Amino acid sequence: MILSREQNKQCNITGRVFNIQKFSVNDGPGIRTIVFLKGCPLRCKWCSNPESQNKEFQLMYNNQNCIECYKCVQTCGKCAIEKNNSGKKLKINRNICDDCGKCVEKCYSEALVMSGKNMTVEEVIKEVKKDSAQFRRSKGGLTISGGEPLMQEEFTKQLLIEAKRNGINTAIETTGYGNEKSIEEIIPLIDVILLDIKNLNSEKHKKFTGVDNKIILENTKRIAELAKELIIRVPVIQGFNADKKSIREIAKFVRSLETIDEIHLLPYHKMGVNKYECLGRDYELLDLETPSEKLMDDLREEVLKEGLMCNIGAV
Ligand code: SF4
Numbered sequence: 001m002i003l004s005r006e007q008n009k010q011c012n013i014t015g016r017v018f019n020i021q022k023f024s025v026n027d028g029p030g031i032r033t034i035v036f037l038k039g040c041p042l043r044c045k046w047c048s049n050p051e052s053q054n055k056e057f058q059l060m061y062n063n064q065n066c067i068e069c070y071k072c073v074q075t076c077g078k079c080a081i082e083k084n085n086s087g088k089k090l091k092i093n094r095n096i097c098d099d100c101g102k103c104v105e106k107c108y109s110e111a112l113v114m115s116g117k118n119m120t121v122e123e124v125i126k127e128v129k130k131d132s133a134q135f136r137r138s139k140g141g142l143t144i145s146g147g148e149p150l151m152q153e154e155f156t157k158q159l160l161i162e163a164k165r166n167g168i169n170t171a172i173e174t175t176g177y178g179n180e181k182s183i184e185e186i187i188p189l190i191d192v193i194l195l196d197i198k199n200l201n202s203e204k205h206k207k208f209t210g211v212d213n214k215i216i217l218e219n220t221k222r223i224a225e226l227a228k229e230l231i232i233r234v235p236v237i238q239g240f241n242a243d244k245k246s247i248r249e250i251a252k253f254v255r256s257l258e259t260i261d262e263i264h265l266l267p268y269h270k271m272g273v274n275k276y277e278c279l280g281r282d283y284e285l286l287d288l289e290t291p292s293e294k295l296m297d298d299l300r301e302e303v304l305k306e307g308l309m310c311n312i313g314a315v
């Protein structure tokens, strides 16, 4: 394929990716390849991809993979990493470590990895296109996730343009937290939008996610007008929104948008807890239970009462 000079320039735009996951069946129709971008304006306490939140590169250390060769200790010129005598095999001083990644190059057991990789649009699309045959067979495609893809708006936009030029179905997973201009430019390029609404109570929203819900709700209305297909997803979290009142309020709001007829309720899970440890962070919700089947059924009833369809679990 011969590209014009302008297309060539756009293919060279660089974004920061932390994972490309193949064969996903939960994040849009068919079999999908998910491109996870780094950076998110929210800080959801239950986030299962905590490495997605910070846009910067981040050193991750998995104690279980460490074979105690201590090559990393010898390599770090800043003395940010040292042997540990009790508990974990290594101690990383995150106040000194600048995430330069030199220790990662010496760690052959992959106990140390750097989260984040700069990739051009062309590089990402080349990787995604390897799965074209699966996409055709399953009516799948590319899903851009995060983090929040709208935070890397130009990169996301160009990825979507290139995917479309290659005949690839496009989906996005978004918090809805972005600026008006990027939403208006990006949404028409997407076949399926998966948008989270977490709580209509703004105070509670802020306490559990770090931001209030004003921008998200306004953007949801805007997206509902522009979207080809919009699916609202609700992560169901005990003590936050796993109650009839909270879910009924969300269902009422969704019904008022008039263009959406379905909500997906996603029960909380503990996947990703280990990643907090790898980042040297505490996980605040350790004692939190997964909602029972009975509770999920009761919450589904609340959605049905508003005349909407309701799915429990993934798309
Ligand atoms: S280089 Fe890797 S395996 Fe060796 S001590 Fe460091 S973290 Fe452990």
Ligand code: SF4
Pocket (backbone or CB within 6 Å): 059, 075, 076, 077, 078, 079, 080, 081, 092, 096, 097, 098, 099, 100, 101, 102, 103, 104
């Ligand atoms: S990332 Fe760089 S500064 Fe941090 S521990 Fe490794 S070598 Fe040291």
